[in-house]
Amino acid sequence: MQGAGGGAEVGLKKVLGKWDALAIGVGAMIGFGWVVLTGDWIVSAGPIGASLAMLVGGGIMAVVGLTYAELVSAIPKAGGEHNYLLRAMGARWSFAGSWAIVGGYITIVAFEAVALPKSVQYIFPNLSQIKLWDIAGSEVYLTWALVGVVGAVAITAINIRGIKTAGIVQTFVVIFLFIIGAMLLTGAFAGGDPKNMEPFFVNGTAGFFGVMIVVPFMFVGFDVIPQSAEECDIPPKKIGKYVVVSVMIATAWYVMVVLATSSGLGQRALAGSDLATADAMGALFTSEVMAKILIAGGIAGILTSWNSLLMGASRLMYAMAQSGMLPRWFAYLHPVYRTPSHALLFIGALSLLAPFFGTAMLGWLVDSGSPSIVIAYLLVGVAFLILRRREPGMERPLRIGGRGNFGQVIGVLSVLFCAGLISLYLPGMPAAIGWQPWLLFGGWWLLGTFFLLRVPRGVSPGEDAEEQLLAMISIRQQARLGAIGVDAAGARSKSIKSAAGKRR
Template sequence: MATVLQRLKSRKPIHEHIGHGNPHDRPGLVRNIGLPQLVSLGVGATIGTGIFFILSDTVPMAGPAAIVSFIIAGVVAGLTALCYAEMAGAVPVAGSSYSYAYATLGEGVAVLIGACMVLEYGVSVAAVAVGWSQYINELLNNLFGFTLPEALSYAPEEGGVINLPAVVLILACGFLLTRGARESTTANAVMVAIKLIVLALFVAIGIQGWNTDHFAGFWNAGASGILGAAGVVFFTFVGLDAVTTAGAEAKNPGRNMPLAIILSLVIVTTFYVAVATVAIAAQPVDQFDGQEAGLAAILTAVTGSTIFSTALAAGAIISIISVVLVVLYGQTRILYSMSHDGIIPPVFAKVDSKSKTPVANTWIVSVAVAILAGVIPINFLAEMTSVGTLLAFFVVSIGVMVLRRTHPDLPRTFKVPFYPVVPILSALGCLVVISQLQAITLLVCALWIVVAYLYYFAYGYKHSKLGHAIEAGEVQA
């Protein structure tokens, strides 16, 4: 009989992850998501409202060199993206970092990462939905001169009763997800196209206000200011891992998964740097500090009209819908994988015969997240989105190196360049950013992890399919 420590260290065999094409290893899920939809998942989850408002935080820190901060953040995110690309090509499954941890570092670490990703995805969806409510009111005021009552726009602690728009948005996205993965990803692709068109519109119009004088004193903020701003910008790249949650539903995953991750990174970084450059060229640096709806304000100043700024606000609203849809999708697929492994109850792995989606799973997640968004203030939610992401990034970076040692002959459709420098730098970068987080954020995450392990030993340890295989002598611990 395997000891507890042996069970925690036991790794799920790679062939069990991949399934060798056996449909019983992926009950109900079908591979119907192509490369364009996969790229849209990555772009949709990454480009949220951050780029629309983050310049008011980063430009005061770094000055005109905030452009460099975006490039640095893109490079750091790119190190992790390359690690994800290798793992996604070698182990094309639905659980993203959770499944990669299970294959490389064992069940104990997989439970940790699964818990972190459930926290990350669930809380971030709630936070983004709460922000969407604010933008809806702003757009209603611009177009029609009225806003929703405060009682229906804010959480109880903020003077309201319930954040109704946030609840409606999450439940509507949940309903769309139950209609089918292909339908959901196609809808997301349309919304991603719209948000990219809106950002391209900002670049095309904003560049007309180009003033080279705004770049004076480019390096005045020094390395500390530029790197500090890069740390803030880094979190606008969070979401690239959403591509990997579609591993079990992707067409030709060995080719398309790595390609989608890399293309998503290139598209996101290009748009971010272009928007930041044009914004700084069109507006003096000292006007960014504390500025609300900065991109909209810049367009208004350049054109003398509010038409384009209103279009930008509408683009931000569509952008948030896309983020909610993609991250909610990712959350359900992580829980699906955990349930399929026996770590959580089987209801999360039950797939509807018609839509080929985990319907019960989707509604459980949607209702739970809608409750969070409806009654908890956005500032608390926003603080909790970063730890889980960084831990997942760290584990994937380590996992690449472990898998190279344990399965050197495993077919890999993509290999991290400059190995092992890239995964080492990626892992170290994650640790550095984690060390800069607030103590309360780390404490709450630690408490969540304790709760997750208590649940694991009460339920998952007994029901783990890998555990049953070990006890039956089918798999060696």
């Protein structure tokens, strides 16, 4: 990629160590949702019902994570899903899966831009000044929105300066987040009341599945590790292991938060709380100061998730642009920091807008991003199975399930679990999502369809799929410029497909 000064082509820097990679994955999953949504989970399903939903959801994500673990160890390139699907299923399927996960990442980045001023207002109640408008019953104030804007500028700037800088920031903030979690757990043991946790189950299966539908949104982030694999200075086998370990840590975190929060506040108090986990912390220690300290932990969660997912989305867009699926503009690397600065600026600009839509956007973003995330996970499971069958000899430093067929069983389970999660979002299901999230979902995929139709047909899956794709795009561009005739372009395209077929 050319830098601003037109220098020699350079790649991404290999600067991430093992703790950086783990902090990126864990920090991406533990955002702000545990502060703002935990009360809703407990009210919907009860503390044990919500904990079981998180355990089951974490188990599903762990199975999905195992497929990622093998694939990232075998194909440690920036872009994760993009590379797996391109090799297994071809260009258009690769675009679909990549577009899906980018959409999921961007909804979470936007979510954090709205969550930041909401959490800061808990500490500074008079934050909202200069009313702008109302959206879906949510009042939007200029000073409130500007907090989200400042956060977006800061996180984007940190990422442009380099992934190592972002990784260092991530590690320290994750450590702080875990200190807050330890304080919450200590408060639950010291001041919690088991009677507050009754009833343990609420609303039966409807409550359970109502919590389950947010699982993809809450656990998205372990797949950021594969997005950054090309920048990890650790063996590919270990990169794969960190994917699974990060899911296990996040599962334990969410279960702990649900149980600790329910021990501090009863059902009635939870139903009337905007930030239940913070209120529970205050109740457990009988101190408003402790509630605000927990909000500081929530802000740390916002920053870690925001940082990781901005990192992941920009790497995916960079990889897609490198393959010709998106405009070349997104593949630009900063001449000094060698980060995909244009992709970072694009996503950062989108997050600047989110706070101006108010808190109503929080629920819409959660629900609109989740189906896209699960679609991507499902496609990765399919790619895992295809590569197991078609390329049994492919080097796999971390082979899931050993040398037998158990790995294929894991792949099938991953696909089935993801298909089941997708069904939960559909109209008529107990946990169906509303029309506003479907509108956001449809808008994203409508834009994606425009780019999808520009991806050439006939790119054969395989190790050289990206080279085929770039060659076809080059021929198309030459034909449009008149450098070669249409007939010659068609002949060249056929020869590329024929050569690819012979290699297979």
